Amino acid sequence: MKIDILTLFPEMFAGPFSSSILKRAQERGLVEIGLINIRDFSTNKHHTVDDAPYGGGAGMVMGPEALFGAVEHVARKYGSKPGRVVLMCPQGIPFTQAYAADLAREETIVLVCGHYEGIDERVREALVTDEISIGDYVLTGGELPAMVVVDAVARLVPGVLGEALSVMEESFSNGLLEYPHFTRPREFRGLKVPEVLLSGHHEEIRKWRRRQSLLRTLERRPEMLKQAGLTREDREILKELLASLNE
Numbered sequence: 001m002k003i004d005i006l007t008l009f010p011e012m013f014a015g016p017f018s019s020s021i022l023k024r025a026q027e028r029g030l031v032e033i034g035l036i037n038i039r040d041f042s043t044n045k046h047h048t049v050d051d052a053p054y055g056g057g058a059g060m061v062m063g064p065e066a067l068f069g070a071v072e073h074v075a076r077k078y079g080s081k082p083g084r085v086v087l088m089c090p091q092g093i094p095f096t097q098a099y100a101a102d103l104a105r106e107e108t109i110v111l112v113c114g115h116y117e118g119i120d121e122r123v124r125e126a127l128v129t130d131e132i133s134i135g136d137y138v139l140t141g142g143e144l145p146a147m148v149v150v151d152a153v154a155r156l157v158p159g160v161l162g163e164a165l166s167v168m169e170e171s172f173s174n175g176l177l178e179y180p181h182f183t184r185p186r187e188f189r190g191l192k193v194p195e196v197l198l199s200g201h202h203e204e205i206r207k208w209r210r211r212q213s214l215l216r217t218l219e220r221r222p223e224m225l226k227q228a229g230l231t232r233e234d235r236e237i238l239k240e241l242l243a244s245l246n247e
C-alpha cells in the first residue's frame with residue numbers, strides 16, 4: 001500500500017515513521033510512505049502557499065495552486081489518479097476502525113494536511129474524496145491527524161501485524177470495548193490476577209472476558225451496545241449487570 005502525505009512540515013513525520021511497526025512495515029515493502037512538501041509546488045517567487053481570504057476576515061487560507069500541483073505530482077508518480085485523497089480537517093467524518101479498514105483496502109491514498117484557517121474550497125470540490133476528523137477539536141495542522149490515520153491504516157495492511165492483528169481486531173471489532181488484560185507476576189504489590197484466568201478453564205475464561213467487555217462497554221460507551229451484535233447470552237449477562245448496577 002502506498003500512502004503519500006502532503007504537508008508543509010515533512011520533518012514532523014520523521015519520528016513516528018522511523019520506529020517500530022511502521023518502520024518495519026516500510027522496510028518490508030508492505031507500506032510505502034511518501035512525504036511531499038506542499039511548498040515545493042508554490043507558484044510564486046516567495047514560495048507562499050496561503051493568502052488572505054476573499055470576503056475578508058481573520059487568518060489565512062491555503063490556496064489551490066500548490067495543492068493541485070502536489071496531487072497532480074502524485075498522480076504522475078503512479079501514472080494514475082490516487083485512489084483516495086483524504087483531507088484531515090475538524091469538519092470531517094469521524095475516523096473509526098471501520099474507516100481505517102476501508103482505507104486499508106486501497107492501493108494508494110493521499111493524505112492532505114491542511115493548515116491556517118482552512119483550505120480553498122476548490123481543492124475540496126475538485127480533488128478531495130474524503131474528509132476525516134480524528135476528534136472534535138482544532139489542531140494547528142493536519143499532520144498529527146495524518147499520523148493517526150497512517151498508524152491505524154498501516155497496521156491493517158496484510159502482513160504488517162501478522163497473527164497479532166487477527167487477535168486484536170477480533171477483540172475490538174466485535175463492537176465492544178476490550179476486556180482487562182493481565183500478565184506476570186500473579187500478585188504485584190498485593191494486587192492479584194483474577195483466579196479464573198489462572199484456572200485453565202477456557203470456557204470460563206471466555207465467559208469472564210465477554211462479561212468484562214459487556215460491563216466495560218455498558219459503563220463507558222453504552223451507545224456502542226446497540227450495534228454490537230449481541231447474542232442471547234450477552235443480553236442475559238447485560239440484564240444481570242444492569243440489575244447489579246441499579247442495586
Ligand SMILES: NC(=O)c1ccc(NCc2cccc(O)c2)nc1
Pocket residue numbers: 088089090113114115116117118119132133134135136137138139140141142145
Ligand atoms: N480534528 C481533526 O482531525 C483536525 C484536523 C485538522 C486540524 N487543523 C488543520 C485544519 C485543516 C483544514 C481545515 C481546518 O479548519 C483546520 N485540526 C483538527
